[in-house]
Amino acid sequence: xxxxxxxxxxxxxxxxxxxxxxxxxxxxxxxxxxxxxxxxxxxxxxxxxxxxxxxxxxxxxxxxxxxxxxxxxxxxxxxxxxxxxxxxxxxxxxxxxxxxxxxxxxxxxxxxxxxxxxxxxxxxxxxxxxxxxxxxxxxxxxxxxxxxxxxxxxxxxxxxxxxxxxxxxxxxxxxxxxxxxxxxxxxxxxxxxxxxxxxxxxxxxxxxxxxxxxxxxxxxxxxxxxxxxxxxxxxxxxxxxxxxxxxxxxxxxxxxxxxxxxxxx
Amino acid sequence: xxxxxxxxxxxxxxxxxxxxxxxxxxxxxxxxxxxxxxxxxxxxxxxxxxxxxxxxxxxxxxxxxxxxxxxxxxxxxxxxxxxxxxxxxxxxxxxxxxxxxxxxxxxxxxxxxxxxxxxxxxxxxxxxxxxxxxxxxxxxxxxxxxxxxxxxxxxxxxxxxxxxxxxxxxxxxxxxxxxxxxxxxxxxxxxxxxxxxxxxxxxxxxxxxxxxxxxxxxxxxxxxxxxxxxxxxxxxxxxxxxxxxxxxxxxxxxxxxxxxxxxxxxxxxxxxxxxxxxxxxxxxxxxxxxxxxxxxxxxxxxxxxxxxxxxxxxxxxxxxxxxxxxxxxxxxxxxxxxxxxxxxxxxxxxxxxxxxxxxxxxxxxxxxxxxxx
Ligand code: SF4
Numbered sequence: 232x233x234x235x236x237x238x239x240x241x242x243x244x245x246x247x248x249x250x251x252x253x254x255x256x257x258x259x260x261x262x263x264x265x266x267x268x269x270x271x272x273x274x275x276x277x278x279x280x281x282x283x284x285x286x287x288x289x290x291x292x293x294x295x296x297x298x299x300x301x302x303x304x305x306x307x308x309x310x311x312x313x314x315x316x317x318x319x320x321x322x323x324x325x326x327x328x329x330x331x332x333x334x335x336x337x338x339x340x341x342x343x344x345x346x347x348x349x350x351x352x353x354x355x356x357x358x359x360x361x362x363x364x365x366x367x368x369x370x371x372x373x374x375x376x377x378x379x380x381x382x383x384x385x386x387x388x389x390x391x392x393x394x395x396x397x398x399x400x401x402x403x404x405x406x407x408x409x410x411x412x413x414x415x416x417x418x419x420x421x422x423x424x425x426x427x428x429x430x431x432x433x434x435x436x437x438x439x440x441x442x443x444x445x446x447x448x449x450x451x452x453x454x455x456x457x458x459x460x461x462x463x464x465x466x467x468x469x470x471x472x473x474x475x476x477x478x479x480x481x482x483x484x485x486x487x488x489x490x491x492x493x494x495x496x
Numbered sequence: 497x498x499x500x501x502x503x504x505x506x507x508x509x510x511x512x513x514x515x516x517x518x519x520x521x522x523x524x525x526x527x528x529x530x531x532x533x534x535x536x537x538x539x540x541x542x543x544x545x546x547x548x549x550x551x552x553x554x555x556x557x558x559x560x561x562x563x564x565x566x567x568x569x570x571x572x573x574x575x576x577x578x579x580x581x582x583x584x585x586x587x588x589x590x591x592x593x594x595x596x597x598x599x600x601x602x603x604x605x606x607x608x609x610x611x612x613x614x615x616x617x618x619x620x621x622x623x624x625x626x627x628x629x630x631x632x633x634x635x636x637x638x639x640x641x642x643x644x645x646x647x648x649x650x651x652x653x654x655x656x657x658x659x660x661x662x663x664x665x666x667x668x669x670x671x672x673x674x675x676x677x678x679x680x681x682x683x684x685x686x687x688x689x690x691x692x693x694x695x696x697x698x699x700x701x702x703x704x705x706x707x708x709x710x711x712x713x714x715x716x717x718x719x720x721x722x723x724x725x726x727x728x729x730x731x732x733x734x735x736x737x738x739x740x741x742x743x744x745x746x747x748x749x750x751x752x753x754x755x756x757x758x759x760x761x762x763x764x765x766x767x768x769x770x771x772x773x774x775x776x777x778x779x780x781x782x783x784x785x786x787x788x789x790x791x792x793x794x795x796x797x798x799x800x801x802x803x804x805x806x807x808x809x810x811x812x813x814x815x816x817x818x819x820x821x822x823x824x825x826x827x828x829x830x831x832x833x834x835x836x837x838x839x840x841x842x843x844x845x846x847x848x849x850x851x852x853x854x855x856x857x858x859x860x861x862x863x864x865x866x867x868x869x
Contacts, residue, residue, distance in 0.1 A: 312864055346868065349843075352861060
């Protein structure tokens with residue numbers, strides 16, 4: 232018996248399959264989110280990778296921004312619950328989660344048993360999220376993968392004061408025209424993302440081990456900036472983009488076991 | 497006897513058609529309507545003129561013309577009011593009564609885009625001194641004479657006493673409804689509960705009271721049933737539009753009490769009976785008001801009030817319905833948030849934008865809350 236979790240985000244789709252022993256069989260990511268072919272493709276990808284079929288899946292749980300539009304799910308859970316479960320599975324000592332995705336950022340505080348104590352999500356705009364980094368990468372003629380490496384070469388990060396993504400973009404352009412180095416601008420951009428995301432963490436209250444998830448957690452520059460901002464060490468969840476899908480799969484696994492009784496336990 | 501559903505349908509109908517309510521009132525009484533801006537006004541004075549006081553608490557439309565006059569970071573309810581002003585939606589009002597307890601309202605009062613006369617009055621910041629009461633009596637006296645000029649009606653003490661009684665009765669009936677709605681969430685969902693309050697803004701209050709009393713009668717005739725969902729208290733300026741309230745119903749979050757400026761804060765304080773002049777008793781209401789972000793509270797008791805509300809109603813959580821870009825509410829939030837956390841009262845913040853058309857963010861937050869309760 233297998234359980235599947237799918238996380239349909241705004242910019243990417245993720246899927247995770249668990250086996251009867253609650254072990255991860257596969258975790259896949261497609262960089263296209265809700266309303267695109269992404270959700271379908273991530274399912275095809277995970278099935279072809281594992282050789283499994285939809286019939287092998289006892290329960291399927293959907294989460295993420297596009298969870299209500301994903302067809303074929305047995306249940307939907309919110310991203311908050313799923314991230315909390317996924318992270319607790321991967322890093323049981325985690326007490327604070329900072330998830331930065333394509334269009335949203337969230338801070339979650341966990342209790343000792345991994346239960347959600349409090350959470351905050353960004354509102355009003357996409358500042359401080361993956362979209363912000365994408366826009367900046369374009370102006371700086373680089374890509375998300377290279378930004379972390381360039382960040383390490385910064386000697387005097389510039390300060391980006393605009394909160395608005397569009398204004399921040401013009402600010403970056405003017406920094407470039409004033410001769411600031413790309414490295415220093417990139418470090419400034421990372422600091423700016425970190426400052427906004429840490430505002431959420433501040434609202435939520437930082438406790439214990441802090442774990443980052445979401446696509447942006449793959450950018451070591453942002454992780455370093457968050458660590459400086461919070462003044463503590465940050466753990467990056469293994470395969471951070473799929474933490475939400477993993478949580479969804481864990482919920483699916485519970486449902487499957489409930490349905491099948493001990494047979495699957 | 498009409499059933500609960502039929503009566504609620506009538507509330508919804510009125511709530512959705514303020515223009516019709518005003519037209520009906522005019523054809524029945526020959527008198528027009530006077531707009532009442534948020535948040536607090538001595539509506540009794542307007543009622544005593546025989547004109548219909550009509551609440552101007554925004555709407556649910558896309559913001560276009562208002563952009564010319566307001567920055568994007570003005571609160572969403574004032575963006576909506578400004579848009580309606582620009583469209584001329586308020587031009588058939590005989591006047592607009594305007595209190596200015598926050599910066600946004602102050603600015604709005606000085607750039608009214610409609611054609612109706614605007615009657616601005618000021619609540620004193622200091623709510624402890626007797627001289628502040630006297631100041632407010634002066635403000636109300638001015639307001640009274642302007643209303644008399646505009647309507648051509650002399651407001652007698654007897655008429656004002658009658659209006660005070662009508663309003664006190666209305667508040668009492670609504671408070672009873674709030675308690676009953678908590679017991680009958682199967683009958684009164686979040687959308688319906690709100691419609692009862694919303695209709696209040698467009699109805700002559702003794703008629704509203706009669707309809708609320710009818711609803712109370714129909715509700716109490718029903719057997720109590722166990723509720724399988726969760727129970728929440730909501731706090732903020734207002735909780736709209738219906739799309740947002742529908743999420744509460746869908747996720748089975750029953751609103752068992754509220755601290756919304758548009759709803760129960762309007763019922764919090766009655767005008768006291770007594771021998772003092774009616775205007776003085778009306779003015780005293782401001783000093784007796786509590787737990788509201790625009791009424792200065794040096795002791796910061798809102799958190800305590802919310803905790804007690806949650807305990808009394810057995811609520812599972814308190815939801816802060818944060819009006820987008822409302823600074824008075826934003827200032828209060830960290831204070832009561834800390835107190836709720838310390839007491840271990842589950843709480844959640846959602847953002848309220850009256851013109852919103854998609855509610856995915858709110859859905860995620862509310863669903864997360866429902867999952868963890
Ligand atoms: S109190 Fe808040 S919602 Fe009301 S007008 Fe002022 S800023 Fe806007």
